[in-house]
Amino acid sequence: MRGAWMRREIFEQPETVARLIDRETTRAFRLGAELRRRQVRFALLAARGTSDHAATVGKYLFGCRLGVAAGLAAPSIVTLYKSRLKLQGALVIGISQSGRSPDIVEVLRQARRSGALTLALTNDASSPLAAAARHTLPLHAGPERSVAATKTFTAQLAGLYLLAAGWQGGRGGEELLAKLREVPEELVDALGLDEDIAARMGHNLALERCVVIGRGFAYPVALETALKLKEAAGAFAEGASAADFLHGPIGMAKRQAGKSFRAILLLSRGPGLPTTRRVARRLRDAGVPLLEFGPPPVPDELSPFPLAVWGQLAAYHLALAKKRDPDQPEGLRKVTKTK
Template sequence: MSAVPEDTMPTNPPSAAEATRMYREVRESAGAIARQLEANRAVVGELAALLRRERPRLVATGARGSSDNAATFAKYLIETRLGVTTTSAAPSVQSIYAARPELDGALFLAISQSGKSPDLVAQATAARRAGARVVAMVNVVDSPLAAAADVVVPLHAGPELSVAATKSYLCSLSALLQLAAEWGEDAHLRDALARVPDALDAGWNEDWSALVDGLADARNLFVVGRGFGLSAAQEVALKFKETCGLHAEAFSAAEVQHGPMTLVDRGFPVLFFAQHDDSFDSTIAVAERFRERDARVWVAAPGGGDLRFAAITDPACAPLLAVHRCYGAINALALRRGRDPDAPPHLRKVTETR
């Protein structure tokens, strides 16, 4: 008896959650990152060697939306691993106020999926004229932003059709990690990053249904992280708003203990992101303070916590793994709340701010 051809064998139809573009694009992230790390080996290596020879006096970042959340990650990564002060520069300083920055000897790092926002292009152009070396981490390599840069580091995320940016954010983090590893000649980070694609796939089936169930009828949410984890908190809060219609706000585990803590009482949902570095104990201590107030608390941590994601040897990689798994839960929650995560109301894929 001949075997049934593989392409005619019955397959299980995808679930509603698996049928969304958001779901498919998140699941494509591991492969995209693996391809990116290989494809960018030469350009990132050359850029890193240049930055070692001509060390920038500071790094300024330019970005919007999810890319700006990646820029938060860049700040903690570059300052802790490379010792270079890193600050977020507001695009409107150039696009609205036409101010002239003083960036001689600086690295200007622009991060974007589309590379089409006029204000970000104007900012990069002004930075280059002001003496900065402009590096664009961008998914669309023939975009105006790429044309305005001295060096282009392609994100290699591939087409991203869902309005909610997911794999382009994750590919931004991996591009930043690769740059930091090569710039700092950090073999430990380089090796950890090489394991990220497999870790993403390995951690995908971790059970986050408790978060989906707990937020099904929620109206407000705090998302909290510290250090590297602050970027994860910012990105996840944005996605809860965009796709689920849930008013979610991101805070540092240090800042949330000031005014925001007064809003938290019995049943108020708070999601924490933690990684195993010097911020871990203080972040968990804040989570326990919220539990004492009878808040509904979830802690997402590598290999443990209320919500698990894959553990990896370098804590700088943790936010990438955490957000990847959380995207799956957010996709499921959006559908649970009767929303289409691929087409949030009033939003477009490319926002051309000026």
């Protein structure tokens, strides 16, 4: 059956997130206490592909919840340009499903040598990435056989939210942890739209090109949904911030409007929603067919979890409608190694 692994792993996500919270809360809160003792004020997140999109959620989470400035690493600065970054006093997090991407491993090795506190967020606690880091937060997601990552993405999110709760500490940290404990059930609710999404994507079989738009916490999920559409369904998809989309790309909408072009909008109950609605109106006026997902009935900062599930299901069902096997995309392997 085409896509059997991808479907199974999408539906494993409530259990996967619940298992991670159950097993790693104590470790995350201990690490959070160490971060407070060290008065860490900056985080650098190193990742590729799906993991980089999880890292982007982390950037929003650390900034909005903790007031901690966070940035995304450019691994080639270390691996190709051989620069030695001054990272003393920072937290450097390497995120990788396999823990075997050489460039992410090297970023953590150099960061640790420079005096940074280092953390590996990986599904393989015996991986080179885990060995390079001082601390490891295992994902406990089990084997992921579909090439398109699904359950490891939401597990990475859960690991970052656990870390944020531990780092914040006190009443605020406990509040975030309580919200996070509700996520598995919210994922079950999100999965309940499976048949509806299958029907919607079946009616959009002509989709070959699309833009996926979100803002704030929804923006990284727009990037991830676009990647899933590329990997699983073979569509030419680009993720975009709703704000950035108004700064130029909106100009192509009328010209691109046609049978094979769609705009997918990911909506969240946060301050970015009016901008996304504004983009939707402009696209609709230009004649571009829209597919909207959300907003889910959860706080804005937790919206990446249900939005990610809906994006995964959209890519999965579009792939099946196009008679593609999302478990085995053309030209891709499960583990990609870059330097």
